[in-house]
Amino acid sequence: MTSSTTATDADRPAGAALITRTRPKRPGALATSWTFAWRALLKIKHDPDQLYSSFILPIMFTLVFTFLFGGALAGSTGDYLQFLMPGILVMTVIMINMYTGISLNTDITKGIFDRFRGLSIWRPGILAGALLGDVLRYAIALVVVTVLGVLLGFRPAGGVLGVLGAFLFLQLFAFCLGWMWNAAGLVLKSPESVNQLSSMVLFPLVFASNVFVLPDTMPGWLAAVVNANPITHAVTTVRGLTAGDLTSGQLLGGLVACAALLVIFAPLSMYLFRAKSLR
């Protein structure tokens, strides 16, 4: 390399080491998704605080609703806990779920999203991989919240198998719902606005469901809203699984809710992803 009078030896990178034109074979869809999942896992390792903070709300709701309202709602706090816990498990994954949108939006605003877009890779892997990486996040949170429930007196009749089945279903539900937050993360201007939207959308969605009470006592129009809410169908499925009395109709309802979220929001996210190059 030509020597420069301005650079000292320390300033000069080892020129030869920089150069390599060996280009490995382009990785497939699975390998690409897995690499992005690995990235999501690294983030948990480096920044576990976000994981801890995601337990707080579900735990608070469990305590408040069980001890404050439980007796009035179900006759005794113990009975209400049996009813509430499956709903709290759904709420747990929903509350973590919105971080999907915040992380994606952070990637976009910070610029690393452009680096990924400038690579010759399987592009849906960027979004799908992040969702896969959250599997561990959900698993940890679900175990923590379930253990708390058991300590308070939650005794699922479905046993360990029923609870594991519920966890499995919740992972699927979270993956499908995550695409909604991907879409939000792609459209909104900043991570803060994703956060604001999530609290504007999530609380009404969680309350207008059967997480806390059954819609039987609600006015007809509200019951209709509750029954159309995908969260309601997820909760019903989880209740059935943990109680060990899941009907095939309830399971179908839960799976249709997942499918509906996926079919609407995954293509929408990929459309918005491509539209990034137009704005």
Place this chain on the structure above:
Amino acid sequence: MTAAEPAIEASGLVKTFGETRALDGVDLVVPTGGVYGFLGPNGAGKTTTVRVLATLLQPDAGTARVLGHDLIREADEIRARMSLTGQYASVDEQLTGSENLVLLGRLLGFTKAEAAERGAQLLDAFDLADAAGRQVKTYSGGMRRRLDIAASLIVTPDLLFLDEPTTGLDPRSRNQVWEIIRSLVEAGTTVLLTTQYLEEADRLADRVAVIDRGRIVAEGTPGELKSSVGSGAVHVRLAEAGQRSEAERILARVIGGQVHLAAEPDALSVASSDPERVGAALVELSRAGVAVSGYRLAEPSMDEVFLALTGHPVEVDEKGAEEDAA
């Protein structure tokens, strides 16, 4: 792609953001090999042009071939052979330096072991080995920028876009970036470099395009641009400041044109491309008893070139604020 084919050939690129016409018909031919400087003030369209050519942004009109591939239909082929280091460090702040490079290495198809080895090699070459295990959010600006460039070189690209790579860097970090660019060019990579620093374009670039308000207003080697603006100038320093008005009269008579009085009371200059005239003028000064303590013939600076081409001086923003809405 044949050797004679340019690295980039763009014609009539248009991009509008709402009311703003960020690119207003950009025509550009960047030859293969060497450094191509892309110069212009904030908001002129530099970043938008780079984002379009790097396949991140679709133009509203116009066509381009990059590395022999059509910009729209063969974007993926282009992506496989080019890298972009944007104005802001596009690395993951939560991850360590090493993890960032392994992540990108694996996305390119290296195994975990290969990616780790290549990452370590680059961190070493970029003087970041000591910080390899630290989260990037603890890095200084210069370290981030070096990591960002390293991330673009995991496989040496045939074409590298560097969008204001030295904005906001201290002189030592800037020298390091310059050296990296020179090594890459020697290895055969074509570098398209945007900058607001005229000196940088002057020192690094083989050819320069000047963009202003979304249009290319001049193109050529730095030398051609300077001579297209016309003459250089003679700068004269007097032994006694009190004789400046007399010196001004003599210079105006012998050389002609507008004599410029410098801020220092003993200095003045006048544009001239004719060394003989300048010599004659110095003789006249001496005859008239005006003592000259020094003089200098200078080419026009890139700043003067820029002023002449665009009609307004370069506005340098030290913080490297966002150039446009892109």
